[in-house]
Amino acid sequence: MDKLIIEGGIALEGEVPISGAKNAALPLMAATLLARGRHGFSNVPRLRDIRTMQNLLGHMGALCESGEELTIDTSGIATLEAPYDLVKTMRASVLVLGPLVARYQRARVSLPGGCAIGARPINLHLQGLQQMGADIALEHGYVVATAKRLHGAAITFDQITVTGTENLLMAASLAQGTTILRNAACEPEVVALAEYLRKMGARIEGAGTEEITIEGVTELTPATHEVIPDRIELGTYLVAAGITHGHLQLTRCRPEHVEAVIRKLQMTGLKMEVREQSIEAWGTGEIQSVDMKTWPYPGFPTDMQAQFMALMSLGNGVSLITEQIFEKRYMHVSELRRMGANIEVEGRSAVVRGVGRLSGAPVMATDLRASASLVLAALAAEGTTEISRVYHLDRGYEAIEKKLAAVGARIHRVRDIRGA
Numbered sequence: 001m002d003k004l005i006i007e008g009g010i011a012l013e014g015e016v017p018i019s020g021a022k023n024a025a026l027p028l029m030a031a032t033l034l035a036r037g038r039h040g041f042s043n044v045p046r047l048r049d050i051r052t053m054q055n056l057l058g059h060m061g062a063l064c065e066s067g068e069e070l071t072i073d074t075s076g077i078a079t080l081e082a083p084y085d086l087v088k089t090m091r092a093s094v095l096v097l098g099p100l101v102a103r104y105q106r107a108r109v110s111l112p113g114g115c116a117i118g119a120r121p122i123n124l125h126l127q128g129l130q131q132m133g134a135d136i137a138l139e140h141g142y143v144v145a146t147a148k149r150l151h152g153a154a155i156t157f158d159q160i161t162v163t164g165t166e167n168l169l170m171a172a173s174l175a176q177g178t179t180i181l182r183n184a185a186c187e188p189e190v191v192a193l194a195e196y197l198r199k200m201g202a203r204i205e206g207a208g209t210e211e212i213t214i215e216g217v218t219e220l221t222p223a224t225h226e227v228i229p230d231r232i233e234l235g236t237y238l239v240a241a242g243i244t245h246g247h248l249q250l251t252r253c254r255p256e257h258v259e260a261v262i263r264k265l266q267m268t269g270l271k272m273e274v275r276e277q278s279i280e281a282w283g284t285g286e287i288q289s290v291d292m293k294t295w296p297y298p299g300f301p302t303d304m305q306a307q308f309m310a311l312m313s314l315g316n317g318v319s320l321i322t323e324q325i326f327e328k329r330y331m332h333v334s335e336l337r338r339m340g341a342n343i344e345v346e347g348r349s350a351v352v353r354g355v356g357r358l359s360g361a362p363v364m365a366t367d368l369r370a371s372a373s374l375v376l377a378a379l380a381a382e383g384t385t386e387i388s389r390v391y392h393l394d395r396g397y398e399a400i401e402k403k404l405a406a407v408g409a410r411i412h413r414v415r416d417i418r419g420a
């Protein structure tokens with residue numbers, strides 16, 4: 001397994017272009033199952049999870065070609081199954097469930113295992129499909145869903161779920177009649193999916209609010225779409241500017257997608273100049289300790305919690321961080337402690353007492369955003385940090401060592417010749 005070696009203590013200076021959003025591209029790729037033919041996507045990030053979704057669609061019979069654009073031809077879909085060996089590496093594979101049942105009346109999708117950040121069940125996805133008329137059976141670790149034709153329903157999520165909203169939005173697009181999704185997720189990635197579905201001919205109102213109404217149609221047609229910029233990558237590099245007391249120009253981004261993060265980082269003392277498609281950020285030497293609670297969009301995103309904790313590790317006081325979305329998204333705490341951070345987890349909260357400095361150490365990545373927080377801590381730490389299991393990082397951060405090296409970071413990758 002590859003490692004990243006980082007020499008810390010350097011203030012980053014320069015421009016970082018933000019890539020397309022993984023969590024926007026994945027549902028768009030699943031949506032191609034709703035319409036046979038050739039779909040085209042631009043600004044698709046080159047990431048491990050994107051390749052996994054390409055492999056999954058290829059397994060079903062789609063033809064995926066990635067060059068400047070990603071084209072997906074679903075004319076040859078023949079297998080309506082998402083096998084365990086693919087789903088276990090990427091939970092977002094469950095996004096094929098709704099489209100398969102809606103378009104092909106059947107799906108056999110492996111149940112995702114739990115993961116480092118929580119149990120992450122898909123009961124709300126399944127309950128919604130049942131309300132739309134699907135028969136759901138669980139056998140041998142697989143969900144088997146069948147339906148003659150899905151029909152509209154009034155569905156209220158008892159918990160906000162991003163991929164649950166996306167799965168049912170796609171299923172409802174081809175259902176007979178009207179579906180109303182209440183307590184729906186409002187994330188920009190949901191809005192982007194609805195925009196693509198509408199291009200394909202779907203009738204959707206209210207995406208981006210907690211109530212979405214979908215009038216099912218009988219057929220959808222392939223289209224093309226540009227993937228929105230990655231708001232979590234953007235937030236991660238904003239923290240990089242603050243934690244290294246550097247000066248970064250973040251380009252090709254959508255600042256309106258990170259308002260809660262901008263507000264919170266301003267409170268920590270980070271200076272920012274926000275323009276239409278870029279943010280200039282510079283650290284001011286002192287990092288103010290501030291409290292933070294994660295919340296569904298437009299609140300402070302859970303996917304930025306670990307990165308924010310790395311910043312607070314060097315705060316000038318005490319910060320109370322509360323993770324309200326996942327039950328155990330604190331796998332990064334023990335690793336940050338190895339670098340000298342003073343963090344105590346109490347239930348859903350973590351008390352972060354700022355320390356004067358972090359020191360480089362060998363640490364291990366456990367999940368995508370935990371690994372990002374270790375990179376940030378390493379950039380600020382004195383000495384050398386060696387981060388193992390960086391395949392977690394490669395799932396969600398395109399060319400991270402190139403982007404960081406281009407703004408002055410001393411970072412390089414040691415490839416594991418065994419290629420694990």
Ligand code: EPZ
Pocket residue numbers: 023026091092118119120121122123124125126159160161162163164302303325326327368369396
């Ligand atoms: C999406 O995951 C993102 N992934 C996650 O990003 C992100 O952390 C999460 O939303 C929250 O914002 C993608 O979009 C591919 P949820 P998702 O369903 O949809 C519970 C990253 O780092 N829940 O919104 O799987 C669940 O256990 C990843 O890029 C149920 O109980 O998350 C969790 O506690 C990590 N039953 C909460 O809801 C269900 O049926 C939110 O989960 C569904 C969810």
